[in-house]
Amino acid sequence: MTLFNVLIVDDEQEFREVTVKRLNKRDLHCEGAESGEKALERISKGDIDVVLLDVKMPGMGGIETLREIKCRMPLIEVVMLTGHASVESGIDGMKMGAFDYLMKPMELDPLLEKLQEAYAKKKNQQDKIEMAQIKRDMARPS
Amino acid sequence: MKAIIDRIKKYLLRGAGSRPSTVELQADFQARYREFRSLLTANNNALEAMAEMEQALHAGQTFSAAFVRSRSTAVMVNVYKMIQSLLEISGGRYHKLKKSFEKISARVGEILEQETAVSSGPWIIPLHKINKNMADQVGEKMANLGEVAGIEGISTPKGFAISAAASRHFLVANNLNAEINRLLQMLNPENLAAVYEISAEIQKLISNAALPADLETKINDAYSELERETRPGVKVAMRSSALGEDLAGATFAGQYHTELNVDREFLGQTYKEVVAGKYTSRAILYRLKKGYRHEDIEMGVGCLSMVDAIISGIVYSRDPGNPGNPWANINVLRGAAQKVVMGTAPTDLFLVSRQEPHQIIKQELHQEQKPSEAETDTPFPPAADLAIDLTKIALILEKHFGAPQDIEWSIDGDGKIHILQSRPVVFSSDTGENADSGELENPEEQPLLRGQVTASHGVGFGPAHLVANAVDMLQFPRQAVLVVAHPLPEWSPLLNRAAALIAETGSEAGHLATVSREFGVPALFGVQDALKKINNGDVVTVDATYRMVHAGRREDLLARSKPPPDLMAGSPVQAMLREILQYITPLNLTDPSSPYFKSTYCETLHDITRFCHEKSVEEMFSFGEKYHFNQRAAKRLVGEVPLEWWVIDLADGFQEGTDVTGKTVRVENIVSTPMLAIWDGITAFPWQGPPSVSFRGMGSILFQSTMQPGFDPALPSPMSSKNYFLISKNFCNFSVRLGYHFAMVESYLSDLLTENYVSFSFKGGAADARRKAARIQLLSQILSRYDFRVEQKGDSMTARIEKRPVAFLKDRLKILGYLTLHARQVDMVMGKQRSITRYRNKFFSDIEMLLKPTTAEV
Known part of the structure; x- marks a missing residue:
């Protein structure tokens, strides 16, 4: 399995810490952020691949955070996390470019699987862009 | 232009x-x-x-x-x-x-x-101003009691209702709803311990929240008014009166909180506790079982002056065990009525004829007949007169409400009857008709134990599980027989999983009895020494109708039991699902x-x-054609292969280093796991060609389309007439389109169980409707035997199987490979029943052979 970087954004401290710990044990590099604002600060470093993002947070909400992430770092894949399953937030997140959504509480394996899928997609997009870049370079008259 | x-x-x-x-x-x-x-x-x-x-x-x-x-x-x-x-x-x-x-x-x-329609109106409403049309403000219980209070000649305690609007004000002012919803969302109802924990947490949240000052003032004012109407320092009973309970005949019996003897000092605290009672674990589970959303229920609270009860009880205007019986049932107990519904004390039972002149048909005296010294100085009214008076009241209320009533009453020191509650009777779904028409007890039967009260008709069996406390509850297994000393309302969460209920005490008037009837769980009460004679794990059959407990499993008795009622029928949640499914x-x-x-x-x-x-699928299949996709376009499979097959590599289905510039590919170069499994099935047995009987006619059409001599792949025939595989390492979509006949196998196999599936669809064929139907039936018989979920519709069928390990699914793909090739022969001979049977047997024996080596490997 490829190692990649995951950021878990949730105001619920217990959930966040436990999930970070468990995912790190499964050979992912995983960190937590307790708010949308903190998350945006963290992703600006540029090494995060996948974000797991709670929809409901005080301050900057999940959907708003998602919009900002997609705007600043469009390649990062975001998996939304909903506690109170609402159709609205599920669909809204998808429309704004979330990779998928998961419902709390969830088990570790499906979560891991979803994060891996999201990373595979991100990796793919990246390859595509690189390919296009190479092509452009080669087409340039030299 | x-x-x-x-x-x-x-x-x-x-x-x-x-x-x-x-x-x-x-x-x-x-x-x-x-x-x-x-x-x-x-x-x-x-x-x-x-x-x-x-x-x-x-x-x-x-x-x-x-x-x-x-x-x-x-x-x-x-x-x-x-x-x-x-x-x-x-x-x-x-x-x-x-x-x-x-x-x-x-x-x-x-x-x-x-959203549920939100009730409005004042926070406090005096009982004498309440009628039955105000259930959407004060809850069903108080609305009915207000209605009773207005009936000439019937007396109720004085009091007032604190409306649902008030409890909403309380919760909103403390911003509790969001937090409650969050906690409930995480609830796993299968885990009783977690339910208790969350229930306790929510109740604590509510009880500890501050009562808004404006509401507290109103409650105190209402109490002062009640003091003026009755006497200073009057004690009150505070009980829940929830809104929305009446929907779909749910009773919510004993699911909530009642507090007796409350004085002014504790009014506010008790009010909060009663409101919190909406979230007792038993109420949470009850709502779930019956299909109510928590937001459908709002809490009203009744506040009634205490009656100094000498005797209390329940009267049913019709027998809850069988509404056809011509009598009213009356349960009588010394002291407050609470003990009857709690099921803790034995009660006396009177059956009084509904016809005038009312007569006592039967009496069963289970209470100790000698009143203790302290009680002898209070005049104990003659039981017979009392029972007849109660019957009269019950019939008046039944007539007034238009349905048989379950009425809670108390008699004070002056001998005056007070009605505390009146609501529709919940009847057993199984009325035990056979029992009442025949003999009540078979004299030759020697049961393990006998009971006195049929709380809910029916027969159930299972291993006994004795429950005395919360720890026992947590360990209660599914489909066990619940054995308890007293039928307390606390045990009601277990009725979801109990096969039957046995209690040493109790009457049919208790809350737990009501809920048993509602859930269709056979319940036998008054079984003396049940806890002594039954051990944990003993398998017993409870015949509640005939009031006997037998050792072991008694098939003869179980044959009488009825399927449990659909508890969610007509509930709001069920209605919501039904409505949504229309759009899905x-x-x-x-x-x-x-x-x-x-x-x-x-x-x-x-x-x-x-x-x-x-x-x-269409887009994917036409991709190669649309884009002159030379290198990736279909390659013919060559080698020792029967018929003509084409392969399109979607991604990584060919072995690395395979020459992809040619127009053909060899099976050895293919690494697609699902395709290779299908191929195993196709090549396992030699294909005989279409049966000779029909070599001419329809058979030759098929034969031609299969054996098309146009071997040169440079001359592409339309995609729709080829047998081809779309493959990658983990994926294969295999289509067989032969003239009038279409079959498709699709599969994805990987280490992620959730992604794995095999699906098969089959449609049409060159035959008349009867033959088609017979063929589909044959295919579905075979596939069902090998764990496929088969769906048939007209002349098409689909079969699916998913989320299984790779080895298991590979075997299924082999079967499909085999069938797509060989089932074709059946087309031609499908008319004859004998040949169908012959083919079926041959298919089964071939498949068994096909799977043998793999099973040995695994």
């Missing part, structure tokens, strides 16, 4: 100059292929969620509003993903799907977010060749999934 010329130019240019490079084509193809895969996964997930919803509705399962919401969300999100993927694959064609989706999802959203599951787009198979005709989410699936 210019436009046309431009278009022609463009076309010509595309043909010449801008032909995409190989690498670009591969990348394009892989991107599409990935979209295609994710579309298939989303399709799977959407259909699975739909199936769960239908299952929940039709199989009489218990489900919560959260379940409906989460499954609906899963369907919608996955359908949305499918649309996205299809648009991606098709380069934006079918964009009208989005509009259809928006329309449907808006409707589903509306149903899901439907019906399939209108069934025939891809119909002119109505269009994105604009998609009326349900199922239609959209069907449409997306069909169109994406």
Whole structure:
């Protein structure tokens, strides 16, 4: 399995810490952020691949955070996390470019699987862009 | 004109100059292929969620509003993903799907977010101003009592109701609803310990919240008014009177909190506790079982002056065990009525004829007959007179409310009867008719134990589980027989899982008895020494109707038992699911060749999934043709192979280093796991060709289409007439299109169980309707035997199997490979029953042979 970087954004401290710990044990590099604002600060470093993002947070909400992430770092894949399953937030997140959504509480394996899928997609997009870049370079008259 | 010329130019240019490079084509193809895969996964997930919803509705399962919401969300999100993927694959064609989706999802959203009508009105309403039409303000219990208070000649305690509007004000002022919802959302109802924990947490939240000052003042004022009406310092009983309970005949018996003897000092605290009682674990589980959303229920609270009860009890205007009996049932107990409904004390039972002149038909005295010294100085009214007076009142109330009534009463020191509550009787779903017409007890039977009271009719069996405390409750296994000393309301969460209930005390008037009847759980009360004579784990059969407990499992008695009632019938949550499913599951787009198979005709989410699936397959299949995709286009399979097969490598289905420039490929070069499994099935037994009997006629058509001599792959025949495999390492889509006959096998195999599936669809064939039906039946018999879920519709069938380990699914693919090749022969001879049987037997024995070596490997 490829190692990649995951950021878990949730105001619920217990959930966040436990999930970070468990995912790190499964050979992912995983960190937590307790708010949308903190998350945006963290992703600006540029090494995060996948974000797991709670929809409901005080301050900057999940959907708003998602919009900002997609705007600043469009390649990062975001998996939304909903506690109170609402159709609205599920669909809204998808429309704004979330990779998928998961419902709390969830088990570790499906979560891991979803994060891996999201990373595979991100990796793919990246390859595509690189390919296009190479092509452009080669087409340039030299 | 210019436009046309431009278009022609463009076309010509595309043909010449801008032909995409190989690498670009591969990348394009892989991107599409990935979209295609994710579309298939989303399709799977959407259909699975739909199936769960239908299952929940039709199989009489218990489900919560959260379940409906989460499954609906899963369907919608996955359908949305499918649309996205299809648009991606098709380069934006079918964009009208989005509009259809928006329309449907808006409707589903509306149903899901439907708010319960919020009641309004004053916070405090005196009892004498309440009538039965005010249940939406003060709750069913208080509305009925207010109605009783207004009936001439019937007396009730004085008091007032604190309305639902007041409790909402209390919760909103403390901003509690969001937190309560969050806690409830995490609830796993299967885990009793977790339910207790969350219930305790919510109740604590409510009890510790501050009562808004304005509400507290109003409650105190109302109490002062009550003091003026009665006497200073009057003690009150505070009981829940929830809104929305009356829907669909739920009783909510004993699910909430009642507090007796409350004085002014504790009014506020007790009020909060009664409101918190909405979230006792038993109330939470009861609502779940009966299909109520928590937000459907709001709490009103009744505040009634205490009656100094000498005697109390319950009167049923009709026998709850069998409404056909011509008598009223009266349970009598010394002291407050609370003990009757709690089921802790033995009660005396009187049966009084409903016909005038009322007569006592039967009396059973279970209370100790000698009153203790302290009680002898209070005049004890003659039981017979009392029973007849109560019957008269019960009949008045029955007439007034228009239905048999379950009435709680008390008699004070002056001998005056006070009605504390009146509500419709809950009858046993199983009325034990046979029992009452025949002999009540078989004299020759020597049961393990006998009981005195049929609290709920029926027969149940299981291992006994003795329960005395919360720890025992947590260990209560499913389908066990619950054995308790007293039928306390606390045990009601276990009725969800109990096969039967045995209690040493209690009457049919208790809360637990009511809930047993409601849930259709056989319940036998008054079984002396049950806890001594029954050990944990003993298997017993409880015959509640004949009031006996037998050792072991008694088939003869169990044959009498009826299936349990559909507890959720008519409930708000069930209605919500039913309404939503209208927009989700019906399939209108069934025939891809119909002119109505269009994105604009998609009326349900199922239609959209069907449409997306069909169109994406079409797009994928035509990819090679559309793009002069020489290198990736179909390659003919060569080597020692029967018939003609074509392979399209979607991604990584060929061994690395395979020469991909040629027009053919060898089986040895293929690394697609599912394709190789299908191929094993195809090649396991030599194909005999179509049976000779029909070599002419229809058979020769098939034969020709299969044995097409046009071997030169450079001369492509239309895709639709080839047998071809679309493959990658983990994926294979195998299509056999032969003239009139279409079969498709599709599979994805990987280490992720959730992604794995094998599906098979089969349609048409060159035969008349009767033959087609017979063939489909034969196929479905075979596939069902090998664990496929088979669905038949007319002359088409689909079979699916998913989420199984790779080895298991590989065997299924072999079977399908075998069948797609050999089932064709059946077409020709399908008319004769004898030959069908012969073929079936041959198929089964071939398949067994086919699977043998693999099973040995595994």
